[in-house]
Amino acid sequence: MRKLIWGSALGLLGAFAPAVSFADGYIGLNYTQLEQNDRFFGEDEFDTGEVFARLGGHINRYFATELRLGTTLNDKSEDGEEYRFNYHVGAYIQLGYQFDFWRPYLLLGYTYGEEDATLNNNIRYDDETATIKDTSYGAGVDVNIGENFGINAEYVQYYDIGDVSFKGPSAGVFYKF
Numbered sequence: 001m002r003k004l005i006w007g008s009a010l011g012l013l014g015a016f017a018p019a020v021s022f023a024d025g026y027i028g029l030n031y032t033q034l035e036q037n038d039r040f041f042g043e044d045e046f047d048t049g050e051v052f053a054r055l056g057g058h059i060n061r062y063f064a065t066e067l068r069l070g071t072t073l074n075d076k077s078e079d080g081e082e083y084r085f086n087y088h089v090g091a092y093i094q095l096g097y098q099f100d101f102w103r104p105y106l107l108l109g110y111t112y113g114e115e116d117a118t119l120n121n122n123i124r125y126d127d128e129t130a131t132i133k134d135t136s137y138g139a140g141v142d143v144n145i146g147e148n149f150g151i152n153a154e155y156v157q158y159y160d161i162g163d164v165s166f167k168g169p170s171a172g173v174f175y176k177f
Helices: 002-015 015-022
Strands: 023-037 046-059 064-076 076-078 081-096 102-117 132-142 150-162 162-175
Touching: 023 150, 046 076, 046 081, 064 102, 081 132, 081 150, 102 150, 132 162
Parallel strands: none
Antiparallel strands: 023 046, 023 162, 046 064, 064 081, 076 081, 081 102, 102 132, 132 150, 150 162
């Protein structure tokens, strides 16, 4: 299954190649404090720390496309129970505008991922019940701090179906090429 996901991600990367070849391509790394409804630990919600690699490009002055690959950096562990994402893959489009050194934007796209939970009774969830896939949306801002370097802040709702949602703030760095 992982080979299929990574192969699909590389295929998506090929689809984004025209945008990346534009003069305003970028690559970045973000840390997200992912808040989610608790289905496992008996709390209202809990957080995990996710890291996302971002690859994108500006199609024109208003639109950019982006591919994200991520995984859990800080999982939720408690009394022998553990929760984490094995991976997240997402394709997004941004609508924004460059104002001097900062660029606010709205984000819309699709996220696919695989979550992994081990409970006290050592039940491991299979691929069917551990897969998330949903339309994602958010807002953020890119701030240039040099000719090629910048910082990024955003808030994204990655998943919201039934009583389960994954959302949170993110901060990161990027390099424009």
